[in-house]
Amino acid sequence: MKKVITYGTYDxxxxxxxxxxxxxxxxxxxxxxxxxxxxxxxxxxxxxxxNNVLERVEAVKATGFVDQVIIEDYMGQKIDDILKYxxxxxxxxxxxxxxxxxxxEYCDVVYLPRTEGVSSTMLRAESETIxxxxxxxxxxxxQRFIPETTRVDAVRLTAIYxxxxxxxxxxxxxxxxxxxxxxxxxxxxxxxxxxxxHLSHYSQAKYALEHNRHVLCETPxxxxxxxxxxLYKLASDNNLVLLEANKTAFCPAFNHLxxxxxxxxxxxxVGIDASESKLWGEDKLKRELDPNEAxxxxxxxxxxxxxxxxxxxxxxxxxxxxxxxxxxxxxxxxTRGIMxxxxxxxxxxxxxxxxxxxxxxxxxxKGYAYVPSPWWKTDYFELRYEDQNLNKKYFYxxxxxxxxxxxxxxVSCIINxxxxxxxxxxxxSIAMAAIMEQFTNRENFVEL
Numbered sequence: 213m214k215k216v217i218t219y220g221t222y223d224x225x226x227x228x229x230x231x232x233x234x235x236x237x238x239x240x241x242x243x244x245x246x247x248x249x250x251x252x253x254x255x256x257x258x259x260x261x262x263n264n265v266l267e268r269v270e271a272v273k274a275t276g277f278v279d280q281v282i283i284e285d286y287m288g289q290k291i292d293d294i295l296k297y298x299x300x301x302x303x304x305x306x307x308x309x310x311x312x313x314x315x316x317e318y319c320d321v322v323y324l325p326r327t328e329g330v331s332s333t334m335l336r337a338e339s340e341t342i343x344x345x346x347x348x349x350x351x352x353x354x355q356r357f358i359p360e361t362t363r364v365d366a367v368r369l370t371a372i373y374x375x376x377x378x379x380x381x382x383x384x385x386x387x388x389x390x391x392x393x394x395x396x397x398x399x400x401x402x403x404x405x406x407x408x409x410h411l412s413h414y415s416q417a418k419y420a421l422e423h424n425r426h427v428l429c430e431t432p433x434x435x436x437x438x439x440x441x442x443l444y445k446l447a448s449d450n451n452l453v454l455l456e457a458n459k460t461a462f463c464p465a466f467n468h469l470x471x472x473x474x475x476x477x478x479x480x481x482v483g484i485d486a487s488e489s490k491l492w493g494e495d496k497l498k499r500e501l502d503p504n505e506a507x508x509x510x511x512x513x514x515x516x517x518x519x520x521x522x523x524x525x526x527x528x529x530x531x532x533x534x535x536x537x538x539x540x541x542x543x544x545x546x547t548r549g550i551m552x553x554x555x556x557x558x559x560x561x562x563x564x565x566x567x568x569x570x571x572x573x574x575x576x577x578k579g580y581a582y583v584p585s586p587w588w589k590t591d592y593f594e595l596r597y598e599d600q601n602l603n604k605k606y607f608y609x610x611x612x613x614x615x616x617x618x619x620x621x622x623v624s625c626i627i628n629x630x631x632x633x634x635x636x637x638x639x640x641s642i643a644m645a646a647i648m649e650q651f652t653n654r655e656n657f658v659e660l
């Protein structure tokens with residue numbers, strides 16, 4: 213049997229793609245197609261926001277020419293795949309003429325004629341949709357967010373608002389972007405990014421949704437389950453996108469980790485341990501340690517270690533026990549949580565002014581996953597086994613500060629008319645809000 217392999221992004225699958233796949237299939241008996249993962253397009257310096265990898269895979273399968281689809285994750289993978297799948301022919305479009313001659317050492321290389329007059333780039337240009345976004349709150353996170361908007365296709369920053377006019381002026385040289393009120397900002401834009409203190413999230417998100425605006429809200433979305441449910445229902449009823457801006461949830465490496473674990477590579481997950489801490493000193497953590505601003509380690513960072521726990525073990529935990537050390541203002545500078553599920557247990561620990569090793573460990577019946585600190589900026593992880601010869605390391609590029617990934621997913625949902633993202637679903641976001649509320653009410657709580 214003669215095997216053929218080809219690769220591509222296959223964004224906005226069109227006639228040119230179909231013709232190339234047909235020609236590649238005709239070269240042999242079995243066609244393998246590598247679809248590039250959702251990743252940074254380094255040549256254009258921007259993130260694609262049209263079709264995500266799952267949509268592109270389904271579109272390729274639907275052509276009927278493909279026998280097997282694989283995901284291309286890293287540079288150099290083509291050689292690995294040719295050897296792994298015992299490939300006879302590597303086929304690619306003629307616009308890459310000569311670029312893949314180095315593969316002739318491993319198999320035959322064929323450059324196929326491309327269909328003139330059509331391309332994904334042309335289709336994107338013809339159907340270009342610009343999402344005008346406004347930023348509310350001009351603190352540390354917004355200062356990192358605003359430059360990231362230039363890294364994503366189809367996004368235009370059109371408005372900025374902060375209760376402090378000087379804070380708004382500090383993040384932009386274009387004074388025409390600065391609004392005099394939150395209401396003015398909402399009037400100007402298609403979508404709102406909320407980066408204000410936690411206690412403002414609910415009212416601002418609700419106002420924006422009620423005025424038919426999509427919302428990307430910093431994590432934690434809200435601190436009460438009922439408020440989260442109300443906001444997601446409001447978004448759904450109005451066919452709007454509401455997304456919690458947990459940057460780890462949209463990180464390509466983290467999502468690959470979750471996919472590998474769910475595929476059973478370490479067996480059944482029986483335990484998860486996740487930690488995060490900051491040791492900046494109280495002078496740099498004024499808001500984060502202010503009881504009037506919902507300060508504290510759980511409110512500030514809890515959604516990050518909760519993310520892998522909920523993604524892998526679900527939202528139906530039996531119980532959670534919380535243990536906290538409070539400062540003189542009653543704010544938790546350290547919190548440890550123990551979550552019990554039907555067939556697994558998870559723990560998380562958080563510190564503001566308390567330092568701990570920020571690793572993520574996922575224990576399974578066949579092996580375990582190790583993600584070193586800072587795991588919430590995942591760029592490397594290992595799958596480890598009893599037989600160390602089976603251990604595998606995975607490396608990725610993390611584009612600091614990592615906010616472009618959440619922007620990409622948010623805008624992609626808007627453009628492709630998806631009301632929510634599988635990266636962080638409403639159900640998962642609501643479950644996090646419920647845990648925040650349990651802490652607020654001091655349920656199953658022990659003060660250290």
